[in-house]
Amino acid sequence: MSPADRLVQEYAADLTAALHGPAKAKSRLVEEVRDGLADTAAAYADAGLSEEEAAHRAVREFGTVGELAPSCQRELTVAQARHTARAVTLTAPFLLGCWHLARTAGHDPAVARLLAVHLAFVATVAALLAAATLAATGSLARRLPTPERLPLVVAWAGTTASGAMAAATLALAAAAALATDWALLAFAGALAAAAHAAIAPSARTCRRCARLPKPATG
Structure with missing residues (x-):
């Protein structure tokens, strides 16, 4: 697994741990965030950044787990x-x-x-x-x-x-x-x-x- 993939997976795992709600809805929401983060990182990589820097840039764009979790939790609530x-x-x-x-x-x-x-x-x-x-x-x-x-x-x-x-x-x-x-x-x-x-x-x-x-x- 590349450093970029590892960063995306760690982000998704931390978000999963931070959220509470119905298992299927939670899994679907985390999967959407994971896919969006991976797509954003891939777009930055295509623009010329290294995979690792592209992943970090995507995370900065999405916000930290602490910043993103409350809005996701509202949906799950x-x-x-x-x-x-x-x-x-x-x-x-x-x-x-x-x-x-x-x-x-x-x-x-x-x-x-x-x-x-x-x-x-x-x-x-x-x-x-x-x-x-x-x-x-x-x-x-x-x-x-x-x-x-x-x-x-x-x-x-x-x-x-x-x-x-x-x-x-x-x-x-x-x-x-x-x-x-x-x-x-x-x-x-x-x-x-x-x-x-x-x-x-x-x-x-x-x-x-x-x-x-x-x-x-x-």
Whole structure:
């Protein structure tokens, strides 16, 4: 590997380490930067610079990793918000199923079942918010800028839904242990647990991304 290629690869590796977000989006973004850096270095080399000097000139033109990372991270943060919103939205059928089973599976014990219904309702509201987020960051984003705090709102909506599902799982497990129609409540608990497992990791990553430094403006 030539010194120029090594410099480009090191730049790409440092940028990869500095960014957080969905793996595919992150890989695609770093690949675009790597290709752009390599093309710029090649253009400088064609203009008469040595390969190594051409690579250093390209890096100076692109900016340091510290200078470039915040703007790249902004793009990945929005992508992570969409990923989290999609995870919450796709669990909506599970949440509605949990809600329906908790409401219809007999009458005792009432307190645990009522708690599960309310928790499922909270998670369903979060799913509706997530669906609105997908719209706001999709085609609508071509005409209107994405609100700066939207990723953090999505992160906490996902966290709320995940926490509600974890609590609903415990409540439904307790209800199933005491109810005669325990099978339906156990199934509802399994749905709640699956929803929690699907949302929690993405919401945690979204919170982390939303708290990272923003690109400078002005």
